[in-house]
Amino acid sequence: MAQNGWSAPPKPSPVPPTAAAATSSSKAASGWGQSPAAPGTWAAAPPTTPIAGTTPTVVPSGWGPPGVTSSSWNGKPASTVPASAPVQNNGARMPSPTRPGVQRPADAEVTALASKVDGLSTEETEVEDLVIAKKADNLVESAQDVEVTLADLQADADAPLYSGISTFEALHLHPDLLKGIYGMGFQRPSKIQERALPLLLANPPKNMIGQSQSGTGKTAAFVLTMLSRITYTDPRPQVVCLAPARELARQIMDVVKEMGKYTPVTTCFAIKDAFKRGQKLEGQVIVGTPGTVMTAMKNRDIDLSQVKLFVMDEADNMLDQQGLGDQSIRVKKGIPPKAQIVLFSATFPPAVRDYAATFAPDANMISLRREELSVEGIKQFYMDCANEQHKQEVLCAIYGLLTIGQSIIFCRKRNVADQLGAALTRDGHECLVLHAGLDPDERDKAIDDFRDGRCKVLITTNVIARGIDILQVNLVVNYDIPLDSQNRPDPETYLHRIGRTGRFGRTGVSINFCHDQQSYNEMKAIETHFGRPIVRVPTSSYPEIEKILKAAVKNLPPK
Numbered sequence: 001m002a003q004n005g006w007s008a009p010p011k012p013s014p015v016p017p018t019a020a021a022a023t024s025s026s027k028a029a030s031g032w033g034q035s036p037a038a039p040g041t042w043a044a045a046p047p048t049t050p051i052a053g054t055t056p057t058v059v060p061s062g063w064g065p066p067g068v069t070s071s072s073w074n075g076k077p078a079s080t081v082p083a084s085a086p087v088q089n090n091g092a093r094m095p096s097p098t099r100p101g102v103q104r105p106a107d108a109e110v111t112a113l114a115s116k117v118d119g120l121s122t123e124e125t126e127v128e129d130l131v132i133a134k135k136a137d138n139l140v141e142s143a144q145d146v147e148v149t150l151a152d153l154q155a156d157a158d159a160p161l162y163s164g165i166s167t168f169e170a171l172h173l174h175p176d177l178l179k180g181i182y183g184m185g186f187q188r189p190s191k192i193q194e195r196a197l198p199l200l201l202a203n204p205p206k207n208m209i210g211q212s213q214s215g216t217g218k219t220a221a222f223v224l225t226m227l228s229r230i231t232y233t234d235p236r237p238q239v240v241c242l243a244p245a246r247e248l249a250r251q252i253m254d255v256v257k258e259m260g261k262y263t264p265v266t267t268c269f270a271i272k273d274a275f276k277r278g279q280k281l282e283g284q285v286i287v288g289t290p291g292t293v294m295t296a297m298k299n300r301d302i303d304l305s306q307v308k309l310f311v312m313d314e315a316d317n318m319l320d321q322q323g324l325g326d327q328s329i330r331v332k333k334g335i336p337p338k339a340q341i342v343l344f345s346a347t348f349p350p351a352v353r354d355y356a357a358t359f360a361p362d363a364n365m366i367s368l369r370r371e372e373l374s375v376e377g378i379k380q381f382y383m384d385c386a387n388e389q390h391k392q393e394v395l396c397a398i399y400g401l402l403t404i405g406q407s408i409i410f411c412r413k414r415n416v417a418d419q420l421g422a423a424l425t426r427d428g429h430e431c432l433v434l435h436a437g438l439d440p441d442e443r444d445k446a447i448d449d450f451r452d453g454r455c456k457v458l459i460t461t462n463v464i465a466r467g468i469d470i471l472q473v474n475l476v477v478n479y480d481i482p483l484d485s486q487n488r489p490d491p492e493t494y495l496h497r498i499g500r501t502g503r504f505g506r507t508g509v510s511i512n513f514c515h516d517q518q519s520y521n522e523m524k525a526i527e528t529h530f531g532r533p534i535v536r537v538p539t540s541s542y543p544e545i546e547k548i549l550k551a552a553v554k555n556l557p558p559k
């Protein structure tokens with residue numbers, strides 16, 4: 001087997017910031033003039049994260065249309081409102097109640113969860129519809145057979161999943177949203193949910209720039225805000241949510257529908273091929289990608305005049321002037337200037353953060369220090385291969401390992417992903433390839449097949465490096481070390497890629513492949529950036545590789 005010597009520690013090259021240039025943007029004032037509600041209700045859950053700006057003073061009491069009580073939609077009692085029939089257009093995923101790794105709660109659990117929603121019986125929570133993702137396999141066992149549960153992790157004051165409040169009720173959400181949350185198996189808010197939601201829901205609305213580690217529940221924080229801000233008697237678009245890729249937009253839409261299933265929300269996709277030119281985008285919540293929303297605006301296929309909330313997930317990526325920044329600015333220009341702007345990401349490199357502050361002026365900020373960015377449960381390895389060909393050989397050799405759970409293999413270029421897919425297939429191994437060169441329906445099929453566990457290995461590019469949440473992914477391979485548009489090591493993309501595993505307290509493994517001095521230096525630069533060790537796995541013996549990595553994949557303790 002080929003030997004190599006990239007591990008002789010050379011001096012790591014410094015990682016320059018992958019910054020977006022700061023440019024000016026149209027200013028949006030925060031607050032769009034809702035009347036304030038009773039102060040003081042949030043007192044039980046004061047934010048403790050370093051937050052710039054004021055603390056919230058106001059409760060989102062009447063978050064339905066004016067005159068609707070907090071337990072009813074459009075005058076109907078909460079429990080008699082039918083599950084939403086959101087506008088369905090192309091790109092939608094069929095619900096898959098039997099996804100691997102997702103368990104239904106036992107009856108007793110459902111009773112306990114349902115009883116948390118004041119005044120609702122178990123029956124009213126539609127037990128049959130409850131899908132729970134409470135405890136995945138890799139959350140529970142450490143090498144010492146000590147069971148570590150989500151409850152343990154959420155009780156650890158230092159963990160990103162911890163919150164000072166023990167229930168979602170303390171966040172004063174609408175009962176029908178509480179039903180949606182508990183139906184998804186959530187029991188207790190994570191730190192970002194506890195801290196962001198009071199700020200996001202306060203009136204008058206204030207902009208937000210929110211940061212929290214990957215897999216810690218940012219989506220629920222902004223989706224609950226979206227569903228809380230809608231005036232349900234008005235069918236026009238009121239919320240626009242943008243994501244950098246169609247796969248992520250589709251996933252966010254799944255969460256909107258699942259969390260909002262007891263509300264009468266209507267939704268609409270703004271992703272490529274989901275609608276025809278001339279077809280109006282109708283729905284209270286629009287979720288899409290910036291290019292498609294821009295096109296719909298240009299063609300006057302979307303009425304943005306009533307939009308009061310503009311959310312950008314993976315905001316640092318969406319504001320990056322090398323990428324989607326231009327399109328995001330144009331969408332923002334079509335939205336009423338008083339709309340609340342909400343930006344979320346796990347990473348905000350300094351230059352982007354400065355720019356974000358002009359994009360979302362006077363925003364409340366929840367930030368992380370660099371040393372807090374890494375997800376504790378993800379064990380990081382590297383393998384130093386002799387050359388490109390050897391990388392491929394090693395990958396084929398460890399294929400069995402890739403299928404212990406599910407794994408994602410990231411490549412820098414589409415053609416490399418295609419070649420690798422072909423090589424694994426030639427070797428008799430099943431895998432899927434997904435990149436932006438595929439047609440939209442091919443992309444949808446690939447991610448759905450992977451999400452539903454029909455195939456266990458996904459080879460891809462950075463197109464799904466961010467946001468994709470598939471709990472049973474326990475291994476991420478960086479077949480190529482991620483580089484930015486100027487070919488410098490890209491720590492942010494690295495963090496997002498490896499964050500596809502280790503979701504919400506689960507454990508995971510990442511393996512980086514190096515094949516020459518340069519790729520070794522790039523990997524080392526990323527290691528230095530985060531100050532977390534990336535441990536060498538020798539490539540000289542396949543049994544040895546299997547032994548080390550299998551032990552890591554199977555037995556990692558959660559912390």
Ligand SMILES: Nc1ncnc2c1ncn2[C@@H]1O[C@H](COP(=O)(O)OP(=O)(O)OP(=O)(O)O)[C@@H](O)[C@H]1O
Nearest residue numbers: 186188189190214215216217218219346467469504
């Ligand atoms: N309070 C909660 N209790 C239990 N599970 C939760 C809770 N909040 C979120 N989750 C689950 O945790 C997982 C990760 O959440 P989410 O995708 O929102 O992470 P994220 O912070 O947006 O990550 P990324 O930065 O990678 O986009 C999801 O499967 C979600 O359903």
